[in-house]
Amino acid sequence: MPEPIRVVITGAAGQIAYSLIYLIGNGDVFGKDQPLILSLLDIPPMMDVLNGVVMEIYDCALPLVREVIPTADPAVAFKDVEAAFLVGAMPRKQGMERKDLLSANVKIFKAQGEALDKFAKKTVQVLVVGNPANTNALICSKYAPSIPRENFSAMTRLDQNRAQSQIAVRLNVPVDKVKNVIIWGNHSSTQFPDARHAIVESGGTVSAESAIKDNTWLTTEFVKTVQTRGAAVIAARKMSSAMSAAKAAGDHMRDIWLGTPSGQHVSMGVISDGSYGAPKDVIFSFPVTIQNRKWTIVKDLPINDFARNMLDATGKELEEERQEALAVCEN
Ligand code: NAX
Numbered sequence: 001m002p003e004p005i006r007v008v009i010t011g012a013a014g015q016i017a018y019s020l021i022y023l024i025g026n027g028d029v030f031g032k033d034q035p036l037i038l039s040l041l042d043i044p045p046m047m048d049v050l051n052g053v054v055m056e057i058y059d060c061a062l063p064l065v066r067e068v069i070p071t072a073d074p075a076v077a078f079k080d081v082e083a084a085f086l087v088g089a090m091p092r093k094q095g096m097e098r099k100d101l102l103s104a105n106v107k108i109f110k111a112q113g114e115a116l117d118k119f120a121k122k123t124v125q126v127l128v129v130g131n132p133a134n135t136n137a138l139i140c141s142k143y144a145p146s147i148p149r150e151n152f153s154a155m156t157r158l159d160q161n162r163a164q165s166q167i168a169v170r171l172n173v174p175v176d177k178v179k180n181v182i183i184w185g186n187h188s189s190t191q192f193p194d195a196r197h198a199i200v201e202s203g204g205t206v207s208a209e210s211a212i213k214d215n216t217w218l219t220t221e222f223v224k225t226v227q228t229r230g231a232a233v234i235a236a237r238k239m240s241s242a243m244s245a246a247k248a249a250g251d252h253m254r255d256i257w258l259g260t261p262s263g264q265h266v267s268m269g270v271i272s273d274g275s276y277g278a279p280k281d282v283i284f285s286f287p288v289t290i291q292n293r294k295w296t297i298v299k300d301l302p303i304n305d306f307a308r309n310m311l312d313a314t315g316k317e318l319e320e321e322r323q324e325a326l327a328v329c330e331n
Pocket of ligand 1: 010011012013014015016017041042043046087088089090091108128129130131133155156157158159187240241242245
């Protein structure tokens with residue numbers, strides 16, 4: 001068996017972490033033969049709750065989990081970590097403007113970037129889940145200059161899984177038969193869920209477009225359903241997505257760690273090089289393939305007028321968020 005790796009989960013006393021820790025500890029993310037040291041960070045008032053989570057981790061009797069380190073100290077939490085799930089963030093409270101949320105959370109991610117820079121392994125892979133995920137990832141990376149920018153990514157996998165599932169349900173096929181659905185841009189309501197390049201493997205491989213035979217649905221209801229799914233879950237559950245968010249975080253990191261299967265791409269927010277006319281130097285969700293823990297943006301997919309407008313709108317929002325976030329950090 002290989003040596004254990006250190007994995008940090010922030011927001012470890014929260015609801016996404018509650019599902020995510022089990023997936024990781026069970027070997028679903030880093031592989032079934034990879035022992036783990038779990039480093040769990042939350043804020044001081046949550047330490048009692050976190051200790052309850054630690055008791056449950058022990059009670060799960062997970063053979064891969066060799067040590068659990070609950071802490072409120074980033075210097076302890078980020079020490080020598082090789083993978084980081086940055087889930088912890090301030091939730092949006094009633095009456096809070098998007099701007100207030102951005103400003104509170106960007107400060108958290110600035111501080112965590114500094115801590116990663118000081119204490120983590122330089123090869124650490126950092127997945128940002130806490131919202132606004134794309135811009136938090138940008139700021140976190142900016143304040144961790146000794147770690148390559150390519151090692152920071154933001155989660156749009158939940159949106160991808162939602163989109164894939166909508167198509168699978170509509171076609172009545174298992175969800176793993178639907179591949180290469182793309183989420184472009186920001187993890188927000190401006191994201192563009194794009195099924196134009198997706199395929200369906202059911203008695204041969206066909207494009208999702210030709211299987212669905214309803215282009216209007218794909219450019220209206222499908223897009224809207226995926227864009228507003230988070231709000232629909234909150235309305236029904238009175239709490240935000242947690243089980244599905246944890247599954248998506250696991251899927252995202254597993255693909256970084258173990259690579260994407262041949263012929264398939266996945267979506268994640270990565271530092272933009274301006275591909276597809278996206279603004280440069282924002283964390284923009286692109287289709288990527290991954291090998292040896294390095295992602296490559298899938299190039300040269302045709303973009304029609306509808307897609308162009310959608311990409312421009314989400315890119316513009318990310319540029320605005322970047323400007324607001326940088327203003328907060330420089331103050
Ligand atoms: P919870 O409020 O249940 O848990 C968040 C935890 O983070 C709390 O225990 C809190 O004490 C902790 N925390 C706050 N500040 C911290 C800090 N500075 N250091 C360490 N821990 C800190 O939220 P949960 O439902 O788990 O959601 C977590 C984040 O994920 C939120 O920002 C949420 O908006 C975001 N989401 C992102 C998604 C995505 O697709 N990118 C989807 C799901 C989710 O909405």
